[in-house]
Amino acid sequence: MSFGIRALPKEVVNLIAAGEVIDSLAAVVRELVENALDAGATRIAVSVWSEQWRVRVADNGMGMDLGDLQQAATAHSTSKIRTSDDLWKITSLGFRGEALHSLVALADLEILSRQTPNLEGWRVRYNSEGEPAQVDACAIAPGTVVTVSNLFGNWPVRRKGLPSVAQQLKAIQTTIQQIALCHPRVTWQVQQNERPWFSLSAGITTQHILPQILRQVRQTDLQYLCVEIPTPETGGGEDFPGQNPVSKIPNSLIQIVLGLPDRCHRRRPDWVKVATNRRLVRSPELEQTILAATSRTCPRDRYPICFLHLQICPSLIDWNRHPAKAEIYLHSLSYWQEQASRAIEQALRISPTQASEANQSQRVTTLLKVSEEKAGYNVSRSIQPTSEEAEKTQKSGEIGLIELRAVAQVHNMYIVAEHPTGMWLVEQHIAHERVLYEQLCDRWQLVPLEPPAILSHLTPAQVEQLQRLGLEIEPFGEQLWAVRNAPDLLTKREDCAAALLELSLGGDLQTAQVATACRSAIRNGTPLSLHQMQTLLDQWTRTRHPRTCPHGRPIYLALEESSLARFFRRHWVIGKSHGI
Incomplete structure (x- = not known):
């Protein structure tokens, strides 16, 4: 006004x-x-x-x-x-x-x-x-x-x-x-x-401004997301005495500019920033929400680049708290924290809207066919994801996921996947590690071990660590301990005892889940059938944070069709270059 x-x-x-x-x-x-x-x-x-x-x-x-x-x-x-x-x-x-x-x-x-x-x-x-x-x-x-x-x-x-x-x-x-x-x-x-x-220079969104400030960051390293969300109803109260009685107010916007964790991150959390209604503010609660939502996506001791902008009804904000208006009272803070976490999760997904569009994906298919004739692999292109998997995806209501089609395995380590805008190389171990980690986070299930795993020469701190993780452990003899339950993923492995020993070395539950996922993921060097590769790709693309493994390593390398065209110089006019 x-x-x-x-x-x-x-x-x-x-x-x-x-x-x-x-x-x-x-x-x-x-x-x-x-x-x-x-x-x-x-x-x-x-x-x-x-x-x-x-x-x-x-x-x-x-x-x-x-x-x-x-x-x-x-x-x-x-x-x-x-x-x-x-x-x-x-x-x-x-x-x-x-x-x-x-x-x-x-x-x-x-x-x-x-x-x-x-x-x-x-x-x-x-x-x-x-x-x-x-x-x-x-x-x-x-x-x-x-x-x-x-x-x-x-x-x-x-x-x-x-x-x-x-x-x-x-x-x-x-x-x-x-x-x-x-x-x-x-x-x-x-x-x-x-x-x-x-x-x-002026831009349309903050995604155009941030690279001008952080020179080492490119616009393509950033993901912009704008989400409209319902605004909670509110009324007068002790914190907001000037408000009118309960009334419905317009929807709010959450805008996020997020540095993709497989491309850019910081040594300090100095670029985790929050703005409300066009003003940068100090909001420790929302900043911690950002850090929590991006945890296990950046490498160790690295922090994300994230700018979160809330545009909400003015009646939900009290600016009259700090002389420089750098701090505010925000009504329904827990609600905005939850919505911010969801928006960040959405921004971290891999979807067709985040990949450059290509009109001629047939060129990549032709390139792969030519490579097959001269390389040491041949695959059948008639194999598609099973109807059972397609039906499961359809029932789950997941839309907007990138379409990946497994076409080959390189050195029993990388999966070559084709998609509408080019092809990707997916590192199979860390892709599977991401899948297992999120499954463990959702379902940390301890099951009985028959027979129990026997560990030796544990320190009191190691025993206490296993008990802290919920494992049943008891003395079994001189310097021996019997572990009678374990995470479900580990019970089927021959190296279960070694994995339990690794879990005893310290860390919180999340660290234990990372270690379990890493230990349980398929190893590089393991040959996979085309069906197995496709199943892994389908599972991986449905994860919440598919860009990096829980340790922060990038999972895939994108070879876009436009980049391939530049490399092979398909824009050259061959006739003129040969004097024809």
Whole structure:
């Protein structure tokens, strides 16, 4: 919502979280940029002179008329809210009316602005009380230019307590990049001391912005997903006293940009980020949800790249918690955690929509047939998944899964699979490991061992570890122990005792499940029939996290038809190259 700029009533001011919002150059940039975005800007230019403690932000937003300019820097003046009820339906980035008034007390403030219908703009300089000290007509394009100079000029002790110039510049860059993630359709031009510093081009989604920030990440390394979900009904309560009685509200959106774990990950969880209604916020609960949902997909001691953006009804959010609005109260938090987990699981799946479309898959089929004539394998192309498997898939209601067809096995290690956009090499051991791991997570079933497995020379810690996992273990003689039950998958293996010994070496239940899956998966070097390969592919593509094994290793290598065409240079005009 937007009104003319007016001073807020005293009863509304008393409800607003107090606290100074201007504590650095980065805070100045943040407040001015948010005002520009609230004004509908699609192009924002930021200029910084760190040595002069000066910042200028220019935008192409709706601009202000003279009346609004004269009121803009007075205390608690804003166009975003009017009454206390508006605090529970905030749709703008700013609403308190404190930023510009704080700036005039700490720096010199000048604003030039022109509204689109008007033929002239105005320049206003303000005194330390936020009142216009000088008003002039000026020529300016539609939009607003705000200049803050000599920040903390009258507070030299405050300047000395701030971080170094390099640290402040880094904070400014981070601030702009974080805001850009939430506003992908905005173009940014940033200068430092009149020289270009960095820029961000507008995109359709955050998937187009993130590679401009993380240079080592390509757009194809990221998966974008937008899911519409029902919004839970809510009403007034102690946490949200301004809400109306229970009412139905529109559906919400969850947008996710997720780094595919087989392509990119980080050494630290510094790119697990959460935004709510176009603002990056600190949400430890949702960040932990992301980490939990992507666990056992990245390599050890590596973390995912994930940007989660919730767009939900404003009545479910209380922004009035933190002076910089970096923390919020989110109603129905457990519901949003559950929906975020489901969305991440969906983003990690392999489906036809995530693979590049190809019009001529027949070219790959021809390539494989030619290879067969000169290689050491031949397979029957008439074999298809059994009707029983197809019926099972149909009954389960699983749709949108990628179609893979097993065609060969290489070195008894890799399955060659054909699909509509090319062919894949699937590593059979770790694909099976992923299948077994998720089965174990869903059904950790301990069954009796007949006869029991005998282990020797166990330490008290090993015995305690097996008991912690639910295994029945008892002394069986001098330095011998009998284990009378075990995970179902291990009971059928000859190396069951060795596997149980491995489980005794430590780790939680999840670690034990990983070890069990790895021990039980088919080994590389095992020959498979075409039917067995197809069954494994079908099971693997239905897993929740098919891109990597529980240890974080990539499971498949994609050879897309377009890449094959480039490699074999099928775009060449052979006749011309031979002078025909």
